[in-house]
Amino acid sequence: xxxxxxxxxxxxxxxxxxxxxxxxxxxxxxxxxxxxxxxxxxxxxxxxxxxxxxxxxxxxxxxxxxxxxxxxxxxxxxxxxxxxxxxxxxxxxxxxxxxxxxxxxxxxxxxxxxxxxxxxxxxxxxxxxxxxxxxxxxxxxxxxxxxxxxxxxxxxxxxxxxxxxxxxxxxxxxxxxxxxxxxxxxxxxxxxxxxxxxxxxxxxxxxxxxxxxxxxxxxxxxxxxxxxxxxxxxxxxxxxxxxxxxxxxxxxxxxxxxxxxxxxxxxxxxxxxxxxxxxxxxxxxxxxxxxxxxxxxxxxxxxxxxxxxxxxxxxxxxxxxxxxxxxxxxxxxxxxxxxxxxxxxxxxxxxxxxxxxxxxxxxxxxxxxxxx
Ligand SMILES: *Cc1c(COP(=O)(O)O)cnc(C)c1O
Numbered sequence: 001x002x003x004x005x006x007x008x009x010x011x012x013x014x015x016x017x018x019x020x021x022x023x024x025x026x027x028x029x030x031x032x033x034x035x036x037x038x039x040x041x042x043x044x045x046x047x048x049x050x051x052x053x054x055x056x057x058x059x060x061x062x063x064x065x066x067x068x069x070x071x072x073x074x075x076x077x078x079x080x081x082x083x084x085x086x087x088x089x090x091x092x093x094x095x096x097x098x099x100x101x102x103x104x105x106x107x108x109x110x111x112x113x114x115x116x117x118x119x120x121x122x123x124x125x126x127x128x129x130x131x132x133x134x135x136x137x138x139x140x141x142x143x144x145x146x147x148x149x150x151x152x153x154x155x156x157x158x159x160x161x162x163x164x165x166x167x168x169x170x171x172x173x174x175x176x177x178x179x180x181x182x183x184x185x186x187x188x189x190x191x192x193x194x195x196x197x198x199x200x201x202x203x204x205x206x207x208x209x210x211x212x213x214x215x216x217x218x219x220x221x222x223x224x225x226x227x228x229x230x231x232x233x234x235x236x237x238x239x240x241x242x243x244x245x246x247x248x249x250x251x252x253x254x255x256x257x258x259x260x261x262x263x264x265x266x267x268x269x270x271x272x273x274x275x276x277x278x279x280x281x282x283x284x285x286x287x288x289x290x291x292x293x294x295x296x297x298x299x300x301x302x303x304x305x306x307x308x309x310x311x312x313x314x315x316x317x318x319x320x321x322x323x324x325x326x327x328x329x330x331x332x333x334x335x336x337x338x339x340x341x342x343x344x345x346x347x348x349x350x351x352x353x354x355x356x357x358x359x360x361x362x363x364x365x366x367x368x369x370x371x372x
Contacts (some may be wrong), residue, residue, distance in 0.1 A: 011361065012310040014188040015352040017241075017251060025239035030357070032235075037215075040235035044242050044342050045198075048183075051245060053176045054200040054336035056207035059238060060214050063162040063184025065231040066197035067095035070180055071130075073199075073256040074156050076101050080129040084160075085141075086317040087114040087337040090135040093318045097327075105319045107334040111223050111276045113289070113344070114141035116336070120149050130156045135164035135174050137313070137346075138190065138255075138286035139277065143169060143177040158182075161195075161285040165190040166252040170280055175200040190252060190286055193237035217295070256284040258358060262288055262347065265362030272369050287313055288349035290365075299368055306360035306364045310347045 029040060037319040041059050049057035060066050076082060078100040086092055086105040093103040106123045109116045131150050133141030143159060159165070162184035164174035180203060181187075193266040196297040199210045212219055217228030233241075235335035250283040259275070266274050273291040277283040292299045300310050319329045347361055 001260045010304070010307045011353070011357050013311045013346060013348050013350075015350045016187045016192050017244075017351055018192075019243075021243040021246070022240045025243050026207050026236055026347050029235045029239045034235055036234050037232040038235045040105065040238040041233050044233075044238040044245070045166075047242060047245055048198055049200065051248075053173050053198050055202045056200070056204065058199045058201075058207055058210045058214065058230040059233040059241075060197045060199065060210070061233050061237075062195055062231075063182055063186065063189075063197040064091040064095065065214070065229070066182035066199045066210075067091060067132075067158075067160060067162075068098045068182070069210045069213045069229075069231065070182055070199060070206070071099035072103065072213055073206045074158065074180070076129045079127060081125060081127040082130045082132055082158075083115075083120055083123050083128060085134050085136070085337070086131040086332075086334050087113055087314065087340055088136060088160070088318065089162070089314065090318055090321060090323075091162075092132065092134050093324075094295060096132070102127075103318070104128070105317075105329070105332060105334055105337075107336045108340065109142070110336050110340070112139050112141070112278060113340055114139065115146065117142045117145035117149060117279050120146065121153075122298050124149075124153055124155070128155055130158050132158045132160055133178075134160040134162075137275065137289050138164050138167050138284040139275070140164060140167050140169050140281050142175050142278075147178060156180075159340055161200075164190065164283075164284060165286075166248055167284045168282040168290070175224065176202070179203055180206050185241060190255070190284055191241070193233070193241040193244070193246045196233050196237045196241060218241045236280075252284045253285050255349055256283070258349045258351070258353050259288050261281070261283045261355075261358045262362065265358070266290070266365060269366060270371050271372055272365065285349045287311075287315060287346040289344050289346045291340070291343045293343065294372060296345055299372060300345055302368045303364060306368070308361055308364050309348060310311065312341075312344060313346050315341055317341050321356060323346070
């Protein structure tokens with residue numbers, strides 16, 4: 001009877017790992033009386049920079065704010081173009097819009113779902129200022145190939161690492177692969193601060209600009225040199241972040257192990273393509289995203305009926321969003337991204353899955369695939 005009830009419980013697609021460490025760290029901040037940006041944010045920044053392998057880390061209150069300030073810190077503005085992927089969360093491209101620039105979408109690689117370096121050069125114009133790849137699902141984009149193109153054309157490479165805490169190419173971590181990068185600490189990400197974000201960079205000037213812009217353009221107290229924002233992180237959030245960072249490597253190992261169990265269980269299954277980890281790259285499986293050859297939405301419904309929570313990242317590529325159609329992107333055609341949007345399905349891979357959960361996911365996916 002108990003086992004029956006257990007199997008009725010839906011396995012969620014995400015499960016933030018909050019324990020006693022996070023709770024007591026938050027209570028300590030609440031007791032300290034210093035709640036907004038203060039010493040805990042500073043410590044979190046130092047620890048994150050050291051962990052990531054970069055010179056500087058600057059905390060902000062979302063991944064979106066990190067991308068927005070990176071655009072401004074790199075001098076991207078009105079009339080500029082930013083080459084990026086259409087297959088991402090809308091925040092990536094919106095960051096260019098916030099700065100008054102125009103995102104130019106280039107199609108993705110079908111295997112990694114990241115920006116395809118082979119297609120980038122044809123999209124470069126005299127207005128292009130930056131290339132912004134996204135390390136989608138926790139797999140680094142082909143940053144070395146993209147950096148080579150950026151260098152050749154005098155462009156800056158900004159890495160959207162919002163889904164890739166702990167991913168790597170060789171022994172360089174995501175966030176340290178381009179000139180500068182953004183992270184998000186939204187609850188579904190590999191580590192969280194509830195809401196929060198981080199800019200990482202080896203460029204002191206970029207770090208200084210982001211630091212000023214997140215605080216109303218203040219270079220000292222009540223002296224405002226430029227138009228800035230209130231994008232500060234709180235010490236409450238940073239306290240959660242420090243506790244999460246201390247567990248991140250272990251949580252990522254768990255995700256990788258879960259992914260390998262799913263890989264093995266789903267290997268050779270007709271109509272279901274498992275994710276790929278490029279050689280020399282480290283995938284941290286923010287999402288474990290498979291491709292369903294036929295009728296993805298029905299497949300998803302049947303999984304949910306059997307108690308497997310899934311999600312589609314993302315059902316509408318950015319250039320097909322109503323906002324972007326209004327902005328004049330209606331004629332843009334990017335077939336690889338459009339096919340992916342129709343076929344991808346993310347299965348649970350989060351660190352809280354038990355061996356029984358993994359077995360159930362594999363069994364159910366196999367059953368649904370065999371009767372599709
Ligand atoms: C989550 C995410 C963002 C935005 O981060 P927020 O913290 O939600 O603002 C940007 N880009 C990508 C690829 C993301 O996954």
